[in-house]
Amino acid sequence: MNAFKMTPSRRPASWGKSIIHLVFIALCIACLFPFLVIIGTSFQSENDIVKFGYSVIPKNFTFDAYRVILHDPGVLLQSYLVTIVTTVGGSLIGMWVTTTYAYAISRKDYRYRSFLAFFIFFTMLFHGGMVPSYILMVKWLGLKDNILALILPYLISGWFVLLMKGFLQTIPDAIIESAKIDGAGELRIFARIVLPISKPALATLGLFFALQYWNDWWLTLLYVENDHLMKLQYLLIRVLKNMEHLNSAEALQYGLVKPGMLVPSLSARMAMCILAAGPMLLVFPLFQKYFVQGLTVGSVKG
Structure with missing residues (x-):
């Protein structure tokens, strides 16, 4: 018997698995994106929403919406x-x-x-x-x-x-x-x-x-x-x-x-x-x- 055993090298991932992983990553991003839009828009001012639309990253960060709700x-x-x-x-x-x-x-x-x-x-x-x-x-x-x-x-x-x-x-x-x-x-x-x-x-x-x-x-x-x-x-x-x-x-x-x-x-x-x-x-x-x-x-x- 050999004193040392050869560890099998890892087989590279097949193209099929890589494509499946990419598809699921894209689906996760697609599901997460609307929630990020909701968070970003909640910190936008009404003027910016009317002018620039909904955004993930607010142009002018403000707590106006939360201030109105939490008055x-x-x-x-x-x-x-x-x-x-x-x-x-x-x-x-x-x-x-x-x-x-x-x-x-x-x-x-x-x-x-x-x-x-x-x-x-x-x-x-x-x-x-x-x-x-x-x-x-x-x-x-x-x-x-x-x-x-x-x-x-x-x-x-x-x-x-x-x-x-x-x-x-x-x-x-x-x-x-x-x-x-x-x-x-x-x-x-x-x-x-x-x-x-x-x-x-x-x-x-x-x-x-x-x-x-x-x-x-x-x-x-x-x-x-x-x-x-x-x-x-x-x-x-x-x-x-x-x-x-x-x-x-x-x-x-x-x-x-x-x-x-x-x-x-x-x-x-x-x-x-x-x-x-x-x-x-x-x-x-x-x-x-x-x-x-x-x-x-x-x-x-x-």
């Missing part, structure tokens, strides 16, 4: 607080409700499995409608101007239940049966065995819930009239509506712009996109690995 920071911070509370609380409760429901219909030895599965599937096909939902929330439950009205309607979704059910069905029955032989109860099996195994699916589910609660403005429009309970998305929509009817004289009177400046309505739209989507863009990379794994594993069984 009353207390309201914005309050809406951020409401949005964070509803997003975190609704996501955690929704994950628990969805996972327990999905676990029940994924167990083949559960007597009412078929009925509950049909019940959740039926709600995916037929919806009660806006008027019955409003009567239920306001008249029967009395949740007008209540933070629970921003959480309860999204606690469970048929599609989320079926997604979680698909993942839970991949857990071998032998694990649950061995735990029962050791004397573990159903709640202990669910909390100590099923949930730790389901971390990828839970991360995926949590991300879906977080995006749903964070981007919601419809529930605020329906059930909230108190300004202290406004969510961020609805507040930004209302600010945008107010700016459409705000002329330069009024903006100058309130100290929002300087003399000779236009009201930064176009750049304010971009600034609102950054303020609304920024936190979710920072959270998504943390869950990306679990997000992909949860979707692929959960799709093995339907």
